[in-house]
Amino acid sequence: MSSSPSVPRSGTATGVRRVLAVSDRTYRGGLGIAATLFVILLIAFVTSLAIKASPAFAHFGIGFITGTTWDPVHAHLGALTFIVGTLETTLIAMVLAVPIGIGTALMLSHLAPLRLRMALGTAVELLAAVPSVVYGLWGLLVVAPWVRVHVDPFIAALFGHTSIVGGAQLGIGLLLAGIVLFVMVLPTMVAISRDVLAAVPTEVIEAALALGATRWAVLRRVVVPTARTGILGASTLAMGRALGETIAVTMVIGNTDRIPSSLFAPAQTMASVIANEFTEATEPYHLSALIAVAVILLAVAVLVNVVARLLVRSVSRQQSAVGIGVL
Amino acid sequence: MTGHRNPTRRRAVGAAVAATALSLVVVATAPLTASAAVGRKSTTTAADPYANTDLHAPAATLTGAGSTFDQPFFTRAFYVYHQTDPGLTVNYASIGSGGGIAQFQAGTVNFGATDVPMVATDLAKDTGGPALQVPIDLGGVAISYHLPGVGSALHLTPSVLAAIFLGNITMWNNSALKKLNPKINLPNQPITVVHRSDGSGTSYIFSNYLSDVSPTWLSKVGTGKSLNWPVGIGEKGNEGVAGFISGTPYTIGYVELAYALQNNFPAAWLLNKRGNYVKPTFDSVAAAAASKPNLSATNFPIVNSNGANAYPISGYSWVLVYQQQKDATTGTALVDVLDWLSHAGQKPAKALGYVPLPPNIQQLARTTLLKVVGPDGTVLLKK
Numbered sequence: 001m002s003s004s005p006s007v008p009r010s011g012t013a014t015g016v017r018r019v020l021a022v023s024d025r026t027y028r029g030g031l032g033i034a035a036t037l038f039v040i041l042l043i044a045f046v047t048s049l050a051i052k053a054s055p056a057f058a059h060f061g062i063g064f065i066t067g068t069t070w071d072p073v074h075a076h077l078g079a080l081t082f083i084v085g086t087l088e089t090t091l092i093a094m095v096l097a098v099p100i101g102i103g104t105a106l107m108l109s110h111l112a113p114l115r116l117r118m119a120l121g122t123a124v125e126l127l128a129a130v131p132s133v134v135y136g137l138w139g140l141l142v143v144a145p146w147v148r149v150h151v152d153p154f155i156a157a158l159f160g161h162t163s164i165v166g167g168a169q170l171g172i173g174l175l176l177a178g179i180v181l182f183v184m185v186l187p188t189m190v191a192i193s194r195d196v197l198a199a200v201p202t203e204v205i206e207a208a209l210a211l212g213a214t215r216w217a218v219l220r221r222v223v224v225p226t227a228r229t230g231i232l233g234a235s236t237l238a239m240g241r242a243l244g245e246t247i248a249v250t251m252v253i254g255n256t257d258r259i260p261s262s263l264f265a266p267a268q269t270m271a272s273v274i275a276n277e278f279t280e281a282t283e284p285y286h287l288s289a290l291i292a293v294a295v296i297l298l299a300v301a302v303l304v305n306v307v308a309r310l311l312v313r314s315v316s317r318q319q320s321a322v323g324i325g326v327l
Numbered sequence: 328m329t330g331h332r333n334p335t336r337r338r339a340v341g342a343a344v345a346a347t348a349l350s351l352v353v354v355a356t357a358p359l360t361a362s363a364a365v366g367r368k369s370t371t372t373a374a375d376p377y378a379n380t381d382l383h384a385p386a387a388t389l390t391g392a393g394s395t396f397d398q399p400f401f402t403r404a405f406y407v408y409h410q411t412d413p414g415l416t417v418n419y420a421s422i423g424s425g426g427g428i429a430q431f432q433a434g435t436v437n438f439g440a441t442d443v444p445m446v447a448t449d450l451a452k453d454t455g456g457p458a459l460q461v462p463i464d465l466g467g468v469a470i471s472y473h474l475p476g477v478g479s480a481l482h483l484t485p486s487v488l489a490a491i492f493l494g495n496i497t498m499w500n501n502s503a504l505k506k507l508n509p510k511i512n513l514p515n516q517p518i519t520v521v522h523r524s525d526g527s528g529t530s531y532i533f534s535n536y537l538s539d540v541s542p543t544w545l546s547k548v549g550t551g552k553s554l555n556w557p558v559g560i561g562e563k564g565n566e567g568v569a570g571f572i573s574g575t576p577y578t579i580g581y582v583e584l585a586y587a588l589q590n591n592f593p594a595a596w597l598l599n600k601r602g603n604y605v606k607p608t609f610d611s612v613a614a615a616a617a618s619k620p621n622l623s624a625t626n627f628p629i630v631n632s633n634g635a636n637a638y639p640i641s642g643y644s645w646v647l648v649y650q651q652q653k654d655a656t657t658g659t660a661l662v663d664v665l666d667w668l669s670h671a672g673q674k675p676a677k678a679l680g681y682v683p684l685p686p687n688i689q690q691l692a693r694t695t696l697l698k699v700v701g702p703d704g705t706v707l708l709k710k
Contacts, residue, residue: 071555072526073534073548145574168517170560170575255524255561266560272524276563279395279423280526280552282443287425 046298053292056285064292070257070273072281077289079296084259085174085267086300089249090242092178093185097242098235100182101189105231106219108190109197121194128187136248139180144171144252147179152264166262170254175263177253181245185238192237196230197223229316236308243301246271270297387660392420393427393440396528396583397644399679400464401440404672408664415660424528424552431458431647437661439647442528443552444624455649460624461695463669465682467584467612468533468640469594473572474499474514481595482507482604485631485639488597489541491579492520493548494558499577514577521568521580524561526552532642533581536630540639581640584612585680599639600631611638612682620687643688648699655701662696662708669693 057064060077067078104124108117148171155175156165200223208222224231254266255276268276270293281287391401398421405417422430424441431439434454444460470488472481487503490496496503500513523530531552538545548554562568565586572578573592584607587594596604605611618634624645631639646665652658669692673683684692696708 069555072553073551073555076555140570141574148575168519170519172560172571250524250563251567255563256559257555268561276524276561277526277553278425280425280528282425282428282441282449283551283553286553 049291049295049298053288053295056288056292059285060289064289065296068259072277072283072286072289075283075285077285079270079289079293081257081259082268082270082273082293083296083300085253086243086269086271086297088174088260088267089177089181089253089269090239092175093181093242094235094239096178096182097185097189097238101186101234101238102193102224102231104186104190105193105197106223108194110219110223121191124187124190124194127183128191132184132245132248133251135180135184136251139176139248139252140172143180144176147171147176151175155263163261164263167264169264170266172252172254173264173266174253174260177249177267177269180248180252181242184245184248185242188241189234189238192234193227193231196227196234199230200226229312232308232312232315236305236312239304239308240301243304244271244297246275250275270294270300387415387657389415389417389437389657389661389664390420390435391417391427391438391440391646392422392430392436393647394424394442394528394644395421396442396466397421397440397464399585400676400681401668403675403679404668405664407675408667408672415664417664423526425526428647437648437657438665440644441647442642442644443531444627444645445647447625455651455653457650459648459650459695459698461646461648461665461669461692462622462627462643462684462688463646463665463692464644464673464676465612465616465684465688466529466532466642466644467607467615467638467682468529468536468581468642469584469587469592469607470579470597470640471569471572471582471587471592471594472579473576473593474511475576477511477593479593479595479606480508480511481593482598483595484598485536485540489537489544491518492522492537492556492558493541493543494520497558516577519575519578520556520559521571521578522554522556522559522561523564523568523581525563527564528552528642528644529565529581529583530554532630532640535628535642536640539628539631583680584682588680597639599637600633601635601637603635605636605638607638607640609677609682611636612641613685615639615641616643616682616688617685622688622691641682648696650698651700651702651704652707653702655703655705655707658699658701659707662699666693666696666708666710669696 056077060067063078065078065083066080067076068080069076069078070081071077104120108120108124112120148169152169152171152175156169159165204222204226205218208218213221249269250272253268253272255268255272256266257268257273258265260267274290274293274297278287278290281290398419401417401419401421405419409416419440420430420436424443427436427439428441428445428449430436432449432454440463445458450458470481470483474481484507487496487507490503497517498515499518500515505513531550534544534548534554535550537548538550548557559580560571562571562580565582568580569582569586569590569592572580572582582592586592587607594607596606599605614634615629615632615637618632618637619629622629622643627643627645629641629643632641646668648661648665652661669684669689673681673689677683693708693710697706697710699707701707
């Protein structure tokens, strides 16, 4: 500092204070602009989407959300098929990812030997870094034929003649999309759950052990309940990725604009129909309808996020009320 | 050295941040007010400062956007053109016909490319005045399938093809299919129909053909780039459809001729209007094109055409240009390159699996381009 000519070597106290005050103000102003910019960008983004989507909403009305026919040629467009497709693929992915993810996270945080923990932990983080198109390619070229030959007949036999396993077994379809999504969201689920499980205070665990709890009882009744807010958060993030995933789903779901009648049936999600059709959407209302689908996708994602937040809040309140001693 | 020594500089940085923020907001909100406000400023000329020394070869950069079908051809052809005329660079963005039309209408590109000509009502929306549509390349659609041990021997009639894609024929050993293919041992397996999931000119030509031959298809599904398919699964792109067919037995779908030829895919024989079974080849698609000499942008389908050897599922792709160019230099470069593209440039097209334009259509492209004028009304193409 002393070598700098622009700063008074031994300025008066007020001079220094003034310099500080100005730089503080500038600094705060800069940060304020950055924060405001973020909000303005978000508003501009949502508004522009809404404006571009409004012709479709105005023309089709509520039928756009309840309609199941997607016929761009005759300008008869309803998005329910895609809403269902998005929710169903996400559901399959989460049904697989939540138990397996929590199990893996428990293994990594409490059970595995230290060296294995680090190796497995790195592997999980690497999985999270794989681009989604690679998952899509792998799903289409490797998993789909395997699912067609091995998994589909097995599940068909497992569920017998219930209607959820009817139809042709092509490999690609609702089930494969769910499986690929599961693999894609698993790293998110595991990495965050592992961190929150590892953060459970040692004293709590030792207290439980001291009271004579078995290892299983400690994990089930102390560790997991203590970390459940964080696990819910992990699930929310994972679900967010599953809801919006586009390219990998497009490659493996079969892209058919019908509500899937079985686990093996091809389907279409909101993200995949947008990716599929927007480049050539020249028919009347088609482009506007695709943007309207984007608005619905955004709304569903926000809704799921809000519900998850409320759930987290109620769970954490319950937790603090009851305490963690639920042995 | 992190001191607070230069508040003015800080403030300047703050102002810069604010300015950036403001411009970002403007950019972010621009599309919702009027995309036309972005303006027609892409006619960049004189990229090379030395080029102006030769008045006959002014340097220019042209931008185009649109059809993905045209992309391999354009990339190759513009590269070849650049070798002979280094003064001109053409950038083509294959963002899809829909995007190409939108960019063209907004005036952000010099030319658009679309697999289906624009209709008059859409042309009226253009910001740059009346537009012209030039046929630029020609392609066919092959019916491909996966029947173990059958090869390229499958024969189909228009009505049977329509019935398969309508979901009325669902088994490979259906009696109608058996009757057409007495020599093939058709399996007792369900037919899996594969179609394009992305909006595509290939789907347009294919559905245009089915609408032409099947009244049921016309009323139920119709003609378009994205369709409400009665049966089947969707795969993205020719490679998606072809990949799924080759990996899954008992499937049937349609792929672009270029793609089928390059990958040596089985392609069905199709009964044409004159009662002959025809395979999709360069010659049979060219025969289809030649059988309709009075082509125009309003009367463009060549599906189910009348030639004896014509393959019935074929179609053109089109380039969009404004009739009056804002800049004579750029406009001249544009019509020159498009004229070359529709004549000598057809040679690289064939190497890539596109069918070269018949001479009469090459002439049509030229007469259309001769209508393009500069700002002062002079014809730009000197042919």
